[in-house]
Amino acid sequence: MRAGLTALLLAAILTIAMPGTAEPTARILSFGDLRGWADDDHGEALDVFLNTCPDLADSEWQSLCALAQSQTNARAFFELFFRPVLIGGEATALFTGYFEPELDGSRQRTARFRYPLYRLPPEVDGLWFTRAEIEERGLLEGRGLEIAWVDDPVDVFFLQIQGSGRINLAEGGYLRVGYGGRNGHEYRSVGQEMVRRGIYQPHQVSAQVIRSWVDRNPIEGADLLRHNPSYVFFREVQIRNTEDGPLGAMNRSITAHRTIAVDPDFTPLGAPVWIEKGGEDPIRRLMIAQDTGSAIRGAQRADIFYGSGDAAGRQAGRIRDPGRMVVLLPIELAHRLVPDV
Structure with a gap:
């Protein structure tokens, strides 16, 4: 993790302060304020x-x-050495989901596998050409930048959103790819663009709907x-273990239903985060912030793996739910961040 974490978090919190209101942008809660805390499997989170x-x-x-x-007592460990910190005031959190796609592909270009996955060009450092210009x-x-070839351009697009994937090779075996830049x-x-164009209403849009529409309308x-x-x-x-x-942003394997992607400007990578997700499938669970994503921005924003x-x-593609996320910070760090408590 980067040095000077306290200063970085404080600077980030100041950027979301709301002028003209007494509403705090960071507040220490008690574990009793976390709905469902006692019912979680804290050992799994540990x-x-x-x-x-x-x-x-x-x-x-x-x-x-x-x-x-x-x-040996995971719940006691978290309660003794951490404090729950609500960052972002009472803003409603937005939870989405992500997953590791499994694609069919090849090391060689063929009639079927003709859409490439590229490694980072050496000259790319900062702002470069847009997707439209590149394509x-x-x-x-x-x-010679191709890592592998797959059979669907929409798979390439969604793989870029997810950031990692597993390619089942026509030659036998598989390879895994991760974010390279x-x-x-x-x-x-x-x-959102489909909604703006009047193609669908907001409640109709999902990853599966986007994929189906693009397949039916290749030019558009x-x-x-x-x-x-x-x-x-x-x-x-x-x-090593298949x-x-x-791999997440910390270059370690991530865990289904326990890893979230966050905005590291507000949530330290590696920190435990209590989430209270609403929607049709509510979640009250202690997660670990082990990943990031280009669409994950803000203090109350998380992507569930x-x-x-x-x-x-399919499960991840249905998730777009409100709720609340509370970061567990070491006691000393929490009180430096919120000194008036």
């Missing part, structure tokens, strides 16, 4: 925390990570996808 806490550089986190190695001008073609442009939602669909100027590049990743999840494959994708 195991996931332990997967990435050794990589946290700040001294407060290092000390707690060392203590966590020998804990329409063929800026990546013939440069981006062109510097901010993500724009194609779902290509134009729709290019509404998002962000373009993500990949790298091939090696994961049953482990993909649902696992790998089509079933996880």
